[in-house]
Amino acid sequence: MSSTKRGWLAIAAVVVVGAGAQIIPATALADPDPGPQTDVAPAPGDGLLHNITYRARADGTSRGAVVAYKIDDANVNSDQPTLLPGSTFEVNTVLSNPKLAGMEVSIQWPYGSNLHCEILVDDQIVAQADQFIAPRLFRVKDDPLYGMLQCGAPLDTPVAGQAAPAALPAGAPRSPAA
Numbered sequence: 001m002s003s004t005k006r007g008w009l010a011i012a013a014v015v016v017v018g019a020g021a022q023i024i025p026a027t028a029l030a031d032p033d034p035g036p037q038t039d040v041a042p043a044p045g046d047g048l049l050h051n052i053t054y055r056a057r058a059d060g061t062s063r064g065a066v067v068a069y070k071i072d073d074a075n076v077n078s079d080q081p082t083l084l085p086g087s088t089f090e091v092n093t094v095l096s097n098p099k100l101a102g103m104e105v106s107i108q109w110p111y112g113s114n115l116h117c118e119i120l121v122d123d124q125i126v127a128q129a130d131q132f133i134a135p136r137l138f139r140v141k142d143d144p145l146y147g148m149l150q151c152g153a154p155l156d157t158p159v160a161g162q163a164a165p166a167a168l169p170a171g172a173p174r175s176p177a178a
């Protein structure tokens with residue numbers, strides 16, 4: 001047998017072994033069966049913290065965008081991102097009660113855009129909203145929330161255990177700012 005035949009025979013043997021290894025699956029080493037497991041979802045207010053992700057997007061001309069969101073159980077934060085078409089504003093926070101998660105997205109008039117917002121709690125979408133804001137020449141007088149999209153819980157809801165600001169009776173004079 002010549003040296004070239006031996007070389008080709010060795011290459012053919014390697015190819016057959018390589019193809020056989022691809023065709024025949026290897027035996028997997030599995031862990032023993034741990035028995036039945038059940039996941040119990042914790043109830044709100046159980047002391048666990050939940051990861052909250054707020055996302056906002058504006059598809060269109062949206063100058064002067066403001067995104068307000070619950071940063072924790074009692075405080076609201078706002079940002080003024082540059083919402084260009086195709087870009088998404090995203091921020092993460094932690095809340096003990098995920099039902100308090102809420103955000104508002106607004107743009108300045110006279111601009112118009114398609115606003116989109118969504119709230120994720122522990123990587124699950126719990127609230128989302130879409131609204132088209134038409135461009136206007138003049139400010140809308142009968143709709144003070146024109147140009148604003150609310151998603152999730154309202155931001156001005158008082159937190160349990162904290163006193164809500166007292167409303168003045170009608171006709172009562174306001175005290176001067178100190």
